[in-house]
Amino acid sequence: MSTFRHAHASGGDWQACVARCVAGLGKPAGKLGFVYFTDALLPHAGEIVATLRELTGVPDWAGSVGLGVIANGVEYLDEPAIVVMVADLPQDSYRVFSGKKRPPSAGERTGTGAVAGHFAIVHGDPRTPDMGELIADMAAKLESGYLVGGLSSAAQETAQIANDVLSGGLSGVVFASDVQVATRLTQGCTPLPARHVITECEDNIVVTLDGRPALEVFQEDIGEVLARDLRRAALYMHVGLPVRGSDTGDYLVRNLVGLDPKNKLIAVGETLETGAEMFFCKRDAQSARDDLERMLGALKTEVPAPRGALYYSCLGRGEHMFGRRGAEMEIIRAALGDIPLAGFFCNGEISHDRLYGYTGVLTLFR
Numbered sequence: 001m002s003t004f005r006h007a008h009a010s011g012g013d014w015q016a017c018v019a020r021c022v023a024g025l026g027k028p029a030g031k032l033g034f035v036y037f038t039d040a041l042l043p044h045a046g047e048i049v050a051t052l053r054e055l056t057g058v059p060d061w062a063g064s065v066g067l068g069v070i071a072n073g074v075e076y077l078d079e080p081a082i083v084v085m086v087a088d089l090p091q092d093s094y095r096v097f098s099g100k101k102r103p104p105s106a107g108e109r110t111g112t113g114a115v116a117g118h119f120a121i122v123h124g125d126p127r128t129p130d131m132g133e134l135i136a137d138m139a140a141k142l143e144s145g146y147l148v149g150g151l152s153s154a155a156q157e158t159a160q161i162a163n164d165v166l167s168g169g170l171s172g173v174v175f176a177s178d179v180q181v182a183t184r185l186t187q188g189c190t191p192l193p194a195r196h197v198i199t200e201c202e203d204n205i206v207v208t209l210d211g212r213p214a215l216e217v218f219q220e221d222i223g224e225v226l227a228r229d230l231r232r233a234a235l236y237m238h239v240g241l242p243v244r245g246s247d248t249g250d251y252l253v254r255n256l257v258g259l260d261p262k263n264k265l266i267a268v269g270e271t272l273e274t275g276a277e278m279f280f281c282k283r284d285a286q287s288a289r290d291d292l293e294r295m296l297g298a299l300k301t302e303v304p305a306p307r308g309a310l311y312y313s314c315l316g317r318g319e320h321m322f323g324r325r326g327a328e329m330e331i332i333r334a335a336l337g338d339i340p341l342a343g344f345f346c347n348g349e350i351s352h353d354r355l356y357g358y359t360g361v362l363t364l365f366r
Contacts, residue, residue: 150346
């Protein structure tokens with residue numbers, strides 16, 4: 001059976017981190033590497049990739065910068081750190097793509113007859129306009145209609161890796177249909193019971209819900225105590241937008257970006273449509289833990305012995321959601337064991353054909 005290898009290192013300069021990662025990888029058989037590094041090392045991104053390529057012999061690399069990076073059981077933030085994973089896959093079963101190199105075209109086949117463009121791991125630039133449309137367009141080009149990944153995160157500039165150091169748009173790896181994966185999403189917010197219809201809105205401003213002033217409905221839903229302090233309420237509460245056509249109750253979480261007591265308006269971090277449904281939801285550590293464990297149980301049943309994994313978690317999760325650094329990844333390790341795993345904390349998570357928030361997206365390679 002083919003093998004995946006992984007390694008991670010923190011502290012010191014970029015050369016020291018790369019050296020420890022290379023030593024941890026040993027002699028990987030794979031030709032595709034994933035690399036995630038904290039933004040302290042961003043100025044050396046090109047050198048990191050070139051050195052990894054030279055010292056490991058792995059020709060193809062994809063990844064991203066992150067404010068935090070993830071390995072099995074470990075989260076690195078606020079320090080220089082690198083996480084790498086090398087996937088042992090047939091070289092014609094994947095293709096690294098970017099604005100410089102296009103993904104497989106529709107109907108294209110590999111040498112084994114597999115569909116060349118079936119599924120994708122992607123990294124995006126959060127500054128790119130209309131990212132949601134770009135994600136949906138990319139998903140439509142894949143046989144499965146499915147991609148997963150995350151938007152880069154950094155204190156200032158961001159960067160993605162797709163053999164070169166890039167910015168802007170989407171880049172990553174497209175996999176052929178003979179690469180078998182299983183992927184799931186876990187939510188970090190709990191919906192309140194009431195569901196509402198947007199009866200009047202303008203762009204991202206909700207004027208009325210169910211024909212009533214939007215802020216009045218919000219205050220009723222969250223309860224008298226929290227409604228007394230709207231500034232505090234805006235920190236804990238979010239808006240949920242049901243995904244149309246979903247048979248699993250899927251929803252997108254968006255931030256409350258403004259509350260207007262004078263005009264009874266609500267501003268949401270998303271363009272809205274009259275007639276659409278919405279609800280309010282709250283960040284809840286115990287519910288997030290329960291949903292993460294539910295997701296892990298479902299994936300473990302589907303893939304009892306994964307060869308490797310990629311995990312993309314929201315910046316609002318991790319220690320902010322689970323109480324201490326490393327807790328989220330310890331839950332994953334307890335469920336899946338000591339498998340090769342890499343990922344980062346994102347500015348937005350990508351699953352299927354949509355951009356999410358406050359979620360974790362886990363992909364297992366069979």
